[in-house]
Amino acid sequence: MLPIPERVRTLAATANVAKLSVDGAPSPARGGVDERGRPILLVRPGETLHGLRGDAVVAVNLTAMRQLGTVTHPRGLIEVQGWAEAVPEAEARSAAVAVAAHTADETLFDALERFGRPDAPRLLRLDVGQVVYLTGQESGVLDADDYLGAAPDPLTETAERVLAHVNASHRAQLAAGVAQQLGEPAAEVWLWELDRFGATVRVDESLVRFPWPSPARSGVCLETSLRGLLCTC
DSSP: OOOHHHHHHHHHHTOEEEEEEETTEEEOOOEEEOTTSOEEEEEOTTSGGGSOOTTOEEEEEEEEEEEETTEEEEEEEEEEEEEEEEOOGGGHHHHHHHHHTTOOOTHHHHHHHTTTOTTSOEEEEEEEEEEEEEETTEEEEEEHHHHHHOOOOTTHHHHHHHHHHHHHHOHHHHHHHHHHHHTSOOSSEEEEEEETTEEEEEETTEEEEEEOSSOOOSHHHHHHHHHTTSOOO
């Protein structure tokens, strides 16, 4: 299994901003997550954070979801707590790209083209204080150093692509392979998570972990390891 800080960073990298609160009061939420795992917020004029106060305590809720057929399930809930700060102008474009990956909002163009003007939308990011997480049966708190010092699983992009392909086209082979591993028939089977250390499969309402004999070091190794779980008979 991925170490907890890396697992939380992996979930955050694919999560959406679901909720924002400022000093405990709800505020409109739109944004994404940058390459360091810090939430990036797009704030419009008139909203609470537009007139930024450095002492405002901000909490950003991130949700990582998994689409299984026609049903969407939560994989992880993450609350990043900290203080909002302005994105430097030199980093504004990359921050806008992080937001655009999750929110198609034309206000982003205005935020870039009129950067720094008092009546322009603003790009803010969180100075992380701590991170509260709930994923599967695991929950806890990470301090800023542990969270920011970790990185997402380097095989995440390949893993998400392969997982989607298996769930769309090879569920029968997955179900047969899982049944062989468990020694009993498996009814509804979906690939839930995939990383360099193994695969997590949703069997009915339960999550079952199948670790690889050794960690996958590349996308090709990951696909080879997964084929060992699929039944080709």
